[in-house]
Amino acid sequence: MMEKLLLLHIFLFRWHSLNALFTVEAPRSLYTAELGSNVTMECIFPVDGKLKFKDLSVIWEKKDEVRKDVYLLLKGKEDSGGQHSDFQGRIKLLKENLDFGQSLLQISNVKLGDAGLYHCLIEYEGADYKTINLKVQAPYRTIAQEVVRTGDKEWKLTCQSEGYPKAEVMWQNEEYQDLTDKANTSYETGSDQLYRVTSILTIKNRTCENFRCIFWNKEIQENTSATLYILDSADDVLWTESKYLVWPVLIVTVLAGSASITVCIRKARASKDSRTCMAKPSINITKLSRNKDAHDCRGPSFEDEELKYIQIEKT
Template identity: 45%
Template sequence: MFQILKMLLLETQVYVLSGERELFTVEVPQQLYTVEYGSNVTMECRFAVNGSLNLGLLTVVWEQKRQGQPKSKEVYTLRNGKTFPPSQHHDYIGRAALLHSELKLGRAILQITSVKITDAGSYLCLIDYQGVDYKYITLEVKASYKRINTQVMRKPGEDKVVFMCQSEGFPLAEVFWQNEKNFNLSGSANTTYTLTADGRYNVTSILMFKPNMGENYSCVFWNKELNGATSAHISTLALMSTQHSGQKSLILFIIPMGVMVAVLPSALIMFQKRKSFKNGKPKKERRRKLNPNLKDENRDDFNSQTEAVYLSTVTESRDSGSVGL
């Protein structure tokens, strides 16, 4: 890329010295852009179109160079009026575009969506249109520590409490701890960080000590480069409410279990008595209940015996010539 740039600049100098062409210049209305992580940005450089634009003669190149990186990244290239996607760096595929509708006005506007931390750096805007010139634009990306995740827990087997604050942002932030009287507790804190895939810092700070129950504490993420601070408040009441909830849950578990233990023996006794009562009933009575049409065998036997005795008595009376009633 730099070899092409040198050749184009040399070509321009020859045209100027020979008087065949006026000096072609590129201007930038803004040299520094500062944007929030995840937002969109448009950067612009301008050039003269001399009344009307001949798109087939226009070449626009946008490149990004990060400090400490040996090579630049090609963000977007328009060559002889046509987009040249093969040269675009994969970090910008689908995110970087040139607003073609603005070219006829002499405005080469680069738009980058969903800005990442790695998008920060110096951007080259080179334009070749009846002459060659370029300018540099700086893009700064900030990621405020907006959301702070907090956690409070009691250290097992000790009377100390562990407070934790965690957040992500950029640049690297310092973390300070203080109580509600603004007394600095940072000396007892342990703060560590890691880098995320998109270049932000994942900062975690842990403070472990014996607090005054019911007192409020704060962790403050201080971003020196952005001159901004974000804080979160933690109260030991949260720990007390957690313990109370645990005790309440235990009570709600114990009470039903106690009721079941008390009621179960009584239910078993009633069941055994009912079973014994059913087993003690005569079989015939149970059979009669099951079949109401079933005759009583004892009653039939009694009637048969009575009839036999009566017939025997009548016979004997006839033989003796009298009947006794």
Template identity: 65%
Template sequence: MRRPLFLYVFLFYWHFLNALFTVEAPQSLCVVERGNNVTMECTFPVNGKLEFRNLSVSWEKKDESKQVYELHKGEEDFKNQHSDFRGRIKLLKENLNLGQSLLQITDVKLRDAGVYRCVIVYGGADYKTIHLKVKAPYRIINQGVVSTGRNEWKLTCHSEGYPEAEVIWRNKNYEDLTHKANTRSETASDQLYRVTSTLTIKSGIDEIFYCIFWNKELQENTTAILHIADSTDGILQTESRRFVGAALIATAFVGSVLLFLLCIRKGLQVILTGCKRTVDNPASTRIYLP
């Protein structure tokens, strides 16, 4: 990526101008969580009303020589901006009058981590570097408990974060079971690690196990609690409900058949009775129904 001309000029004359013009960085280290926004700041002397046409500001990702933002003599210039930052960078220009160069990065990515250089040219020239650290804690742990038979259970924990986490297993007495677990990791999107750990163990019901994702670099841990519950009662209750439901359906069906047969029988009796009355009284042509 081609560096802006004023940056070359600045680097050449910096040792002459530095004594007259000083840029400061209130925070040399910024820490942000992946997906959030971050604002990095460097300050410079204004000495009265700011003359934008005399001001040039440049932000560069120093360790990778990527142009992040450029304001040249009061005019924004995005032609050399690296594609990693397009659409996510904003300089809060209203703060320049106060001698503050505030660079905002939205939706921070893991790849944004690194050393940034803030260069200010305004009468004099100077720069400061700011280290941006991006963290991605293993905040959400997906878990599963599956019976494999004969009081054996497969416990699974899965999460995504950065950097790669160590997974520790403990029982309710906090005894270490990590050596019995199988843990694997793979790279997901945006440099995240997808870590899955499985512990297969024999255990009775109503037992508790702890799955701990330990992020050594961030000195953070996230814990999931896996509970082996008595699922036998639930199965029996389900089967019992199904049996009762089937019995009720069968009973209703048999009852309907019996009722139908009873109605047919009663109807036949009515017809036969009517015919008998007609024979007994030949003069009558009516069928008498009860």
């Protein structure tokens, strides 16, 4: 630890003079990582000839309210005891690249708390450091949806998702009209620091429509959307009921027609003057046969018998 304090002392009081002789560079000053992924940050330093490992010190630290040691290599020896608990078990320095003047720090299973400013300090025949910014994001990729009927032609549409940073929620109907002002959007944060965003849109006097909720993550310029369908509308219910009511009516009609035809045939057999009764059922048969959706419950044998009887009457 004393060696680290001595190195920091050099940075504070002799940095300007040392910087002219030894310069650390950062190929990238900003890194963006996704929650749960791995990220590798890099700084480079000059190596003249073969690296003298025992003379090299590498310090990666995170600049928070309290400075946190991420990785310590002091005069060629790792100091895992000084590492902050936030990074234990998740940090690796790719030592094989040190010979080429590359300090590559790998952070695995990135957390939201890893976001912030990092200092890469190198002491080797001089001393210098660079600041690198790490941003962590959690896209709103999964949207839970719910459509609930709350009254006559009134619906409550809900979209809910988790992510980071905070996202705006916009609503549109199928004609792309903006309905965002009519929605109620709330935000919650848990111990994982993720935003739990819930947006509710109440729709009245709408049937057979679809709506879209859009989670817009402005900071990372990304949006995720979901489509909600209103299918169980009042019109659908009436149509379904009507569809099921059609068949009983047809069956009753056909059965009633069949019964009247049977009575007429029996009467015709008893009396040849009862031709008037036969005319009426013949008309009913013609009307039913034109309705392609109606099923004749009498069967073909009954029609054959009836036509045969009509031919006998004509002779």
